[in-house]
Amino acid sequence: MSSTEQGTSSAAPAEPTTAPESAAAPEVPESFYYVHGKDKVVHKVSAGALQHSALIHGMISNLGYTEEQAKANPFPFENIDGDILQMVVDWCNQHKGKPTPPEDTNLPKQKEKLFDLVLAVNYLEIKELLTYCCKQVAMMVKGKSPEEIREIWMIPTDAEDEAAEKEAKKRAGKEAAGETAAAAGDAK
């Protein structure tokens, strides 16, 4: 169960719409929490669905929020794009209280989206979804030649790696020199 709406991260969000209760809904009303990503769109997610995320589950189990408090304090995930968070929320809702299937065909096929999803899922510690995503990423290079693999996963050549390393060293050296000069200036 989820819904989205435009809101702000700190202010209390407007009343989000909820999906209709299923016929087999439990007698005890389920508690809901609110999350938003970079785009500030707030998603209402049930505690059951959020159990997939070890990070969020750990947070909510310590908070003991009431419905109002939860609504007033959505969890901000500023490092996750709105559409990616939507995907994660959808997946958590779809697999709420269900055994996870061995394959998940609904994962994005575009590599950039998948990359962002992997990072988000890893951050939110959703183990099963992360496993699916990693399988999907591995499948991208199945049967491909080394050059194709390099292209798909944007693997730099040894020469490029060496150049980047030199550049990083140079930059670090400059920064260190700058800090030393600043410290000397302060001392004066």
Next chain:
Amino acid sequence: MKLHRMPFLVQKMIIAEMNFDDRLYLSVTSKRTCRLLEMSKLDLVSISITVYLSYVLVRVGHPYAHLYFNIPFKQSETDNGHHNHLKIGNCSNFQFLRTNWDSFTWNYEGVELERIKNAGIVFGKLLRHLKTFLNIRKPVQCSFRTVPVGLIPQLDCNYVYDRIEIRHRGAENMTPEDLTFLLGQLKIKQLDLNVKVPVGGYKYQRNPENKCLIQKLIIRNHIWVDFSELPAAKLIAIKKRISFHQMNTILKSWVAGSNRDMEIGDFELGKKTDRKIIFSGIGTHATQLTESERETFLEFVCPYPHLRRGVVAVDIIRENDGTRATVFEAKDVDDPHRKMFVMVWSEENLRRVGRDVD
């Protein structure tokens, strides 16, 4: 999608989902990727190396797939005409077998392939590369139809070789350097050699500082063998007839303290034996092995019962430490050829014949 921008845990999970051949292909994309693969190595079932007349075939086995690496080479005479040198053929790539032969350009770390005079370098590089992302725990098997110069020193000293065979129909030429490396540097369970060294009067000299790394050494052509100091191996079998004097040298040297690594000897004698020559200058004693112990030992070294008839056994004793060895002379009933076995009373051998050594 940048693989190297992924968190390490995720990288590991992605690699865990990858097949053996995909990992191999990934491993050649860059050194950095190779280091990443090194952290979650794949276990191998087997690896075998076969050197044919014009190519080296490395077969790597995994529970679900096998990969074949084919390194073609040409042998050509050098200016002085003594040695064959290897040159990689027209194909500048390794070849891998997925469903069909496939190839890709290897990252040679700046080595210009055209200038490589020795395919052994490529071969060595391949073995080292495989080790970066594979756990080669299982024994390695090698078979040589020819012994191209420079190939043997490329064999990795960290592997345990289950079996190395250099035994074509005729004895293969081998350089003293290659022979020294093979006998002194590699851990081998069974080394089967039919080689000769085309250097006049050459005798292999073992480095006394080298540990004994060979379990079983089978020598099919002993022209290069110094009988007073045999190559270091626990079991030495010389499958070509040796003279009584050579047999005497082996035993006499053992009594004097040489050939210390030998625990079991298996030697072919001629149709007749002359014990006077064989035991000349050596004190012999009635054997202290029981009949059943003798039988057990002979069953171990000689699986053919018809060869175990008419056995004569005597004991000899090493001068400096009193170690005992039993020398068996065995004869085939149907065949006049005789064999001589030496059983040094090492703990392992005594246990083998059922004697309590504790």
